[in-house]
Amino acid sequence: DQQVKQNSPSLSVQEGRISILNCDYTNSMFDYFLWYKKYPAEGPTFLISISSIKDKNEDGRFTVFLNKSAKHLSLHIVPSQPGDSAVYFCAAKPPGNTPLVFGKGTRLSVIA
Amino acid sequence: DTAVSQTPKYLVTQMGNDKSIKCEQNLGHDTMYWYKQDSKKFLKIMFSYNNKELIINETVPNRFSPKSPDKAHLNLHINSLELGDSAVYFCASSKQANSYEQYFGPGTRLTVT
Numbered sequence: 001d002q003q004v005k006q007n008s009p010s011l012s013v014q015e016g017r018i019s020i021l022n023c024d025y026t027n028s029m030f031d032y033f034l035w036y037k038k039y040p041a042e043g044p045t046f047l048i049s050i051s052s053i054k055d056k057n058e059d060g061r062f063t064v065f066l067n068k069s070a071k072h073l074s075l076h077i078v079p080s081q082p083g084d085s086a087v088y089f090c091a092a093k094p095p096g097n098t099p100l101v102f103g104k105g106t107r108l109s110v111i112a
Numbered sequence: 113d114t115a116v117s118q119t120p121k122y123l124v125t126q127m128g129n130d131k132s133i134k135c136e137q138n139l140g141h142d143t144m145y146w147y148k149q150d151s152k153k154f155l156k157i158m159f160s161y162n163n164k165e166l167i168i169n170e171t172v173p174n175r176f177s178p179k180s181p182d183k184a185h186l187n188l189h190i191n192s193l194e195l196g197d198s199a200v201y202f203c204a205s206s207k208q209a210n211s212y213e214q215y216f217g218p219g220t221r222l223t224v225t
Contacts, residue, residue, distance in 0.1 A: 032212045034212060034213070036216075041121075041218065041219070042218050042219070043116070043202050043204070043216030043217050043218045043219050044155070044202070044216045045215075045216065046213050046214070046215070049212060049213065089155065093212055095210075096210055097160075097162070097167055097168070097209040097210050098168075099145070099157035099160060099168055099170075100157070100212075100214060102154065102155040102156075104152065104153045104154055105153055
């Protein structure tokens with residue numbers, strides 16, 4: 001019962017181009033969504049988030065889009081850099097003292 | 113000055129043994145978590161403590177026992193280790209229990225042989 005799905009296990013993009021990572025969710029009670037980035041042998045680090053009342057949040061090269069009607073969010077990285085190569089986890093949170101629910105992650109490789 | 117630290121980073125042990133993983137955060141956060149990342153790569157919550165009190169206890173075998181001596185520390189003790197316990201265990205913390213952003217430790221890779 002995967003409430004948060006990242007259907008692409010991997011993605012390769014050329015340096016300088018746009019990377020688009022996708023995430024779908026099933027629970028309409030989620031009120032906050034986050035993207036985490038993980039390098040090998042390290043813990044996930046917070047990247048960017050979006051509240052369910054918004055449809056876009058931008059931070060430098062990173063933009064997250066939320067489509068509530070489609071229960072879909074995406075992370076755009078423009079321009080992509082080799083240092084962006086990592087596993088990206090989508091996570092969602094219901095309200096209250098409830099845990100984050102994570103997707104399986106998408107491995108992004110940015111090729112120089 | 114690592115924000116969330118875990119020890120050990122790697123742990124190899126035999127079935128049936130008992131082992132502990134330690135976690136410390138120096139962020140002044142109230143809430144700490146243990147996650148398990150299994151072979152299928154899902155990050156799943158196991159436990160959460162808020163100010164030393166257990167607030168989340170997902171369906172986890174009772175061989176796993178968390179202990180929070182103070183709000184900066186959350187340790188995980190595992191009894192009678194099984195092959196299926198092999199995974200990467202991540203500790204995390206957040207300002208409060210209903211905070212969205214969590215800060216993760218580097219993980220402990222446990223291998224049970």
